Amino acid sequence: MAIQLEGKVAIITGASSGIGAATARAMAKAGIDVVLVARRRDRLEEVAKSIRDLGRRAHIVVGDVSDAPHVKIALDEAERHFGRFDIVFANAGYGMERPVHLMEDTELRAMFEVNFFSSVALLRESAKRLCAAKRSGHLLMCSSCLSKFSxxxxxxxxxxxxxxxxxxxxxxxxxxxxxxEVASVHPVTTATEFFEQSAQRSATQGGSVHEHAPKWIVQSPDRVANAIVACLRRPRSEVWTSHIVRFSSALFTAFPWILDSILRREVKRQRRRRAHS
Ligand SMILES: NC(=O)c1ccc[n+]([C@@H]2O[C@H](COP(=O)([O-])OP(=O)(O)OC[C@H]3O[C@@H](n4cnc5c(N)ncnc54)[C@H](OP(=O)(O)O)[C@@H]3O)[C@@H](O)[C@H]2O)c1
Structure with a gap:
C-alpha cells in the first residue's frame, strides 16, 4: 500500500534552485510542508511563496550547509516551526570540471565538504533524532548517475x-x-543551474547543459522531483529517471572496457576540436 504523505514535514537543502526547488514544489503538491535550506535568501523566498500558493506551509533557513552548526539549526527550525520532521533530502551540491591532477587540494576538500560531509552530517543527525523520538522517517541524498561510473x-x-x-x-x-527508509537519488543530466555554476567555479567557457549531453538525454528537474515523491510513496533503495543510463551504468561496471573505449574516442575528439578552435 502506498504511504500517505499529506501533513508530513520535509527538510530540503539546496532548495533555492533546480532539483531542490522542483522537489519542494512536488512535495507540496503531495501535501507535504517544507523547510527550505540554501544560501540565497531571495531565491528561497520565491520558492517558499510558490509552496504557499499551493496551499502548504514553507519555512526558510538561510545558510551554508558546510558550516557545522547548520545541521542543528535546520533540524531545530523544523521542530520549532512544524513540531517535527519526517523527510530529509540532502540535495545541496555542486560540480567542477577539471582533470583531477589539476585540482587544488582546497578545491577538492571544499567540494567533499558540501557534497559529502554536509549531507552525511545532516542525515546522521536526522537519524539520531528520529530514533530517539521512536519516529519513522525517510532520508534521501542527491547522488548522481556518476556515482556508478566516472x-x-x-x-x-x-x-x-x-x-x-x-x-x-x-x-x-x-x-x-x-x-x-534511506534512498540515494541518481539524476542524469538535468536542466538546472548546475552546469553554469560548475563552469563558473572551474573558470571554463560555456556552461550550457546542452554542451554536456545530447538533447535527448537532458531531463527537467520536475522529472527528478516526481520520481522522488514516487519513492516517498513506495520506498525503494535508489531513485532513477533513465532506464537507459541505469542499464548502461550496470554494463560499464561489469565491462569497464566498453566505457573506456567510448571515453578514449570522446577525449580525442574534444582535443581535436580544441586544437582547431
Ligand atoms: N543537474 C544535473 O545534471 C545533476 C545530475 C546529477 C546530480 N545532480 C545533483 O543534484 C543536486 C542539485 O543540483 P542542481 O542540478 O539542482 O543544481 P543547482 O540548480 O545549481 O542547485 C544546487 C543547489 O545547491 C545549493 N548549494 C550549493 N552549495 C551550497 C552550500 N554550500 N550551502 C547551501 N546550499 C548550497 C544551491 O543554493 P545556494 O546557491 O542558494 O546556496 C542550490 O540550491 C546536486 O547535489 C547535484 O550534484 C545534478
Missing part, C-alpha cells in the same frame, strides 16, 4: 557522488529496524 574532468565530483551512494547503502540497512 567521466574525464568530473572525477572529483563523481568520487563525491559515489561516496554518498556508499553511505546511503549502509544506512539503509542500519536503520531498517527503526522504520527509517
Amino acid at each position: 567521466m574525464p574532468d568530473f572525477g572529483a565530483y563523481a568520487a563525491s557522488k559515489a561516496a554518498q551512494e556508499a553511505i546511503c547503502r549502509a544506512m539503509r540497512f542500519e536503520l531498517a529496524a527503526d522504520h527509517i
